[in-house]
Structure formats: C-alpha cells, structure tokens
Amino acid sequence: LQDSGEITALHEEIVQLLAALDEVPKPQERECKQFWGSCTGDWDCCKHLGCKRKWPNICLWDGTFTK
Numbered sequence: 001l002q003d004s005g006e007i008t009a010l011h012e013e014i015v016q017l018l019a020a021l022d023e024v025p026k027p028q029e030r031e032c033k034q035f036w037g038s039c040t041g042d043w044d045c046c047k048h049l050g051c052k053r054k055w056p057n058i059c060l061w062d063g064t065f066t067k
Contacts, residue, residue: 033059 032046033039037059039051045059052060 035059035061 033044033049034046035049037045039045039057039059042050042062045051048062048064048066049059050062052058
C-alpha cells in the first residue's frame with residue numbers, strides 16, 4: 001500500500017465487510033435451533049423441525065407443511 005488513498009479504500013472495504021458480518025443472524029441469538037442444529041428434544045428445534053431421537057441428536061424436518 002503506497003498512498004493514503006489506497007489505505008482509506010481498504011479501510012472502508014474492511015468496515016463494510018465487518019458491518020455485513022454483524023447483520024448475519026448468529027445461532028446462539030435465536031430462540032430455536034435451526035436445521036441440523038444439536039438438540040435434546042423437539043422443544044429445542046424451530047417450527048417444522050423435530051429432534052432426531054438417535055445419535056446424532058440434531059433438528060430435522062418433521063414432515064409438516066403450514067404457513
């Protein structure tokens with residue numbers, strides 16, 4: 001990086017990438033587990049997902065369709 005213009009442009013790009021990362025939902029912030037998330041019972045999984053009874057205990061589609 002030679003001049004301050006390149007440094008400023010790179011800094012702006014990094015700031016934008018970090019802002020985009022911050023907007024992505026994080027699994028630990030959700031009230032329920034997503035598809036393939038670990039679970040101990042159906043109550044851990046999001047709507048239309050159920051906890052697989054045998055190892056690995058993960059949330060899988062429960063076969064239902066509703067809006």
